[in-house]
Amino acid sequence: MTELPLNGGRLTPGVVRIKNTVRRPSSPFTADLLHLLAERGFTAAPKYLGQDDSGRDILTYIDGWVPARFQRWSDDQIAAAGALLRAFHDATRGSHLAASHPVVCHHDPGPNNFVFQDDVPTALIDFDLAAPGDPLEDLGYAAWTWCIASKYADPTRQAHQVRVLTDAYGLPAAQRSALVPAILNCQLRNADFWTQRPCAESVDRVGWSHREYVFTSLNRHVFEAVVS
Numbered sequence: 001m002t003e004l005p006l007n008g009g010r011l012t013p014g015v016v017r018i019k020n021t022v023r024r025p026s027s028p029f030t031a032d033l034l035h036l037l038a039e040r041g042f043t044a045a046p047k048y049l050g051q052d053d054s055g056r057d058i059l060t061y062i063d064g065w066v067p068a069r070f071q072r073w074s075d076d077q078i079a080a081a082g083a084l085l086r087a088f089h090d091a092t093r094g095s096h097l098a099a100s101h102p103v104v105c106h107h108d109p110g111p112n113n114f115v116f117q118d119d120v121p122t123a124l125i126d127f128d129l130a131a132p133g134d135p136l137e138d139l140g141y142a143a144w145t146w147c148i149a150s151k152y153a154d155p156t157r158q159a160h161q162v163r164v165l166t167d168a169y170g171l172p173a174a175q176r177s178a179l180v181p182a183i184l185n186c187q188l189r190n191a192d193f194w195t196q197r198p199c200a201e202s203v204d205r206v207g208w209s210h211r212e213y214v215f216t217s218l219n220r221h222v223f224e225a226v227v228s
């Protein structure tokens with residue numbers, strides 16, 4: 001069987017495609033999570049099919065394309081991502097995997113972990129960092145990676161798109177004041193994450209995270225005014 005390397009992931013080496021399946025290093029939590037999502041009717045994720053003779057997890061391959069880099073997105077694309085993230089969270093509420101937390105978080109719901117079909121994000125992939133958590137951990141990271149970029153220097157437009165994401169997710173009004181702090185926290189945690197994982201790209205990713213933190217901090221009033 002021909003194995004085609006899937007090189008988009010930043011964290012897990014050895015991910016390959018074989019026909020209509022994906023083979024990945026084994027992750028019991030991911031296997032349990034994908035089983036839970038299937039049981040609860042969340043179809044926008046790969047299905048877990050067991051293990052191959054090498055002990056690798058076998059997942060279904062989802063057709064479409066995955067962005068290779070962060071870029072500008074339309075309001076409709078961002079809204080679709082927000083609704084999909086909410087559906088994922090809702091499918092994990094009250095489960096044994098969420099434990100004492102509200103949901104299971106993806107913890108890396110950037111555009112690079114969504115599959116697009118017809119130019120719309122339609123599925124979540126790569127649950128390497130999934131773990132129990134608070135929805136704002138994911139929503140803050142999504143707001144940053146889908147909507148905010150210091151290189152464009154247009155905070156008003158970006159704040160509008162954070163609001164689009166927040167509305168599509170359905171974040172209650174009482175929790176909206178916590179969103180910008182969650183974004184800032186995600187940026188600092190991302191810098192710390194890559195500081196602790198030295199690799200060829202670590203320095204760039206740490207520097208990028210700090211630049212985004214400064215940009216978001218300086219324009220915090222703009223984001224808070226629009227989101228709230």
